[in-house]
Amino acid sequence: MRPTLCLYVLHENPDWYAPLAAAFDRVGLPHEQWLLGDTVLDLDTAPPRGVFWSRMSASSHTRGHPFAKDQTRGVLAWLDSHGRRVVNGRRVLDLEMSKVEQLAALRAAGFDVPRTVAVAGSTELAAAARKLPVPFISKHNQGGKGFAVRSFATHADYDAYLAGPEYEPPVDGITLLQEHLVAARPEITRVEIVGGAFVYAITADTGRGGFQLCPADACALPADGRPAGASAAAGPSLFALRRDFEHPIVARYLDFAGQHDIEIAGFEFIETVDGRLVTYDINTTTNYNAEIEAAASRPALVAVTDFFGRLLAAEHAAAAEHAAAADHAGAAGHARAAEHGEATVGQ
Ligand SMILES: Nc1ncnc2c1ncn2[C@@H]1O[C@H](COP(=O)(O)OP(=O)(O)O)[C@@H](O)[C@H]1O
Ligand SMILES: [Mg+2]
Numbered sequence: 653m654r655p656t657l658c659l660y661v662l663h664e665n666p667d668w669y670a671p672l673a674a675a676f677d678r679v680g681l682p683h684e685q686w687l688l689g690d691t692v693l694d695l696d697t698a699p700p701r702g703v704f705w706s707r708m709s710a711s712s713h714t715r716g717h718p719f720a721k722d723q724t725r726g727v728l729a730w731l732d733s734h735g736r737r738v739v740n741g742r743r744v745l746d747l748e749m750s751k752v753e754q755l756a757a758l759r760a761a762g763f764d765v766p767r768t769v770a771v772a773g774s775t776e777l778a779a780a781a782r783k784l785p786v787p788f789i790s791k792h793n794q795g796g797k798g799f800a801v802r803s804f805a806t807h808a809d810y811d812a813y814l815a816g817p818e819y820e821p822p823v824d825g826i827t828l829l830q831e832h833l834v835a836a837r838p839e840i841t842r843v844e845i846v847g848g849a850f851v852y853a854i855t856a857d858t859g860r861g862g863f864q865l866c867p868a869d870a871c872a873l874p875a876d877g878r879p880a881g882a883s884a885a886a887g888p889s890l891f892a893l894r895r896d897f898e899h900p901i902v903a904r905y906l907d908f909a910g911q912h913d914i915e916i917a918g919f920e921f922i923e924t925v926d927g928r929l930v931t932y933d934i935n936t937t938t939n940y941n942a943e944i945e946a947a948a949s950r951p952a953l954v955a956v957t958d959f960f961g962r963l964l965a966a967e968h969a970a971a972a973e974h975a976a977a978a979d980h981a982g983a984a985g986h987a988r989a990a991e992h993g994e995a996t997v998g999q
Contacts, residue, residue, distance in 0.1 A: 657967050658682040658700065659960050662727060663707040664689050664720040667870035668939055675953040681961055688724050689717045699731050701971060703963045704738045705916075709937040710748050711796030713823045721749055737963060739915045740936050747912065748936045749794050751828055755932075761908050763931045767831040774814065774821065781810050781829050793826035796937075797871060798864035803832050833922045833930050840865065841894055842918045843905055844938060844952050847959035850906065851952045853897035854944055861890040868939030891941045893948060901929060916956065 659681060663669060669685050676683040688708065708724040728742045740748075747753050755765045770793065771780045781788065781804075790810065791801040800820045804810040813819055838859030844851040856865040864871075905919045918938035921931045945951040 656682050657964050657971065658684050658702040659964060660684050660686055660700070660702055660704045661707055662686045662688055662704065662724060663709070663937070664712045664717040665709060665715055665870075668707070668709075668868055668937075671869070671940065671942070671953065672956070675957050676960075679957045679961065681957055681964065686727075688720045688727065690719075691723065693723070693726055693730060695730060699734050699736050701967065702736075703960060703967055704731055704736055705960070706738060706740045706745060707937045708745055708748065709796055710794050711799055713794070714797070714799055718823065721745065737967060739960075739963070740917075741913060743913045744915075744917075744936045747914070747934060749824070750826075751791070751793050751795060751933070752826065754934045757912060758908070758931055758934075761904075761911070763904070763908070764928050766833055766930055766932050769829045771827045771829060772825055774827075777814055777827060777829075778807070778811050781807055784829055784831060787832040789828075789830040789832050791828050791830065792820075792822035792824075793828055794822065794824045796935075797866040798862070801863040830932075833928075833932070834925045835922050836925045836927075837923070840920055840922050841897075842867070842920050842935070843897075843902060844918045844940070845906060845909055845914075846916050846952060846955040847962075848906060848910060848915065849955065850902045851950065851955045852944070852948050853894040853902075854941070855892050855894050857890045857892075860887070865890065866939065867891050867941035867944070869942050871939070889941070889943050891944055893944055899929075901931075916959075 659676065661669065661672065661683060663685065664687055666685070666687065673683065673685075706724060706728060708721055710721075712718075712720040724745055725742070728738060728745060731738050732742065747757065752768075752770045755768055758765050766789075767784070769780050769783055771777050781790075786807065787803050787805045788810075789801065789803050790813075792799065795801065800822070802813070804813065835858065839855040839857055841853055841855055843853045854867065856867070858865070901921065909915070909917060914934070914936060916936070916938065918935040919931060920933040920935065921929055923929050940952045945953060
């Protein structure tokens with residue numbers, strides 16, 4: 653009998669894996685995590701058969717994994733070279749790691765994006781900021797979780813920040829200086845898509861949440877690592893389902909996602925006081941909020957498990973076809989021998 657095929661999830665943050673693992677376990681979908689960071693890849697081995705999902709996050713360096721993204725590039729190239737089915741593959745990793753790439757692609761596709769100046773290194777920052785009116789936003793090209801996103805009311809404030817102890821240099825050396833979008837209501841909207849389909853839209857309350865709007869429950873932990881407990885119970889959630897969200901932007905996101913091989917992602921936009929709908933962030937390592945999931949008529953995790961269930965079924969069918977062809981050619985023994993060279997990474 654041939655082995656059951658598995659979903660392999662490439663990532664570096666076990667906290668974000670727990671809800672996914674629970675969802676896969678609920679439906680009996682075989683899954684395994686490959687934690688990338690300080691791990692070994694032997695290029696002489698073949699990857700196991702199955703489906704692969706890259707969830708390498710732009711904020712990996714903030715969790716002590718500065719090389720995880722580079723290792724993921726290598727692993728994805730290796731998977732591609734063996735023809736493995738990868739969800740959110742190499743193009744998506746590039747988009748995840750660079751807001752410049754996201755904005756350039758969105759702009760080329762006709763989306764309204766914030767006016768942005770990207771500055772490499774720090775010597776030109778103060779001068780480049782003066783290309784933008786105040787207030788303006790400074791953020792890192794490789795960001796995530798709202799890390800290092802700040803608004804400045806004056807250029808002098810920015811100069812002082814650059815010279816002061818709070819200045820955080822970007823991990824890839826690139827800073828984005830950006831038009832500060834003035835929202836009509838104090839919220840952003842995030843549109844979740846899975847496997848080429850719209851799942852739901854949520855709002856995040858920027859009035860109370862500021863810029864740190866990661867919806868994962870694990871992100872709600874305070875810096876000291878203790879459960880949020882009292883503070884989480886103190887007020888209503890920052891996140892809400894945006895019920896019955898029917899807007900032409902959804903079809904455009906799905907189209908864009910299709911063109912850029914993005915299969916699972918959350919697109920963020922702000923509706924401004926002057927009537928613009930401005931897309932500013934694509935989260936390809938998207939996380940789902942437990943309260944939202946409980947309230948949604950079709951939870952995103954159900955969409956995710958259905959999607960991977962379909963992909964694994966297709967892989968099973970392809971493997972069965974392959975085995976039948978091999979048997980027919982009298983090469984079954986050869987195929988079994990090849991399987992012994994299969995490898996795993998980062999366990
Ligand atoms: N240009 C902008 N104008 C106003 N608010 C912004 C702008 N860019 C980001 N923000 C706010 O900061 C949050 C985090 O910024 P974002 O670009 O999404 O970075 P990250 O990838 O870290 O989530 C956004 O959700 C939004 O609330
Ligand atoms: Mg964001």
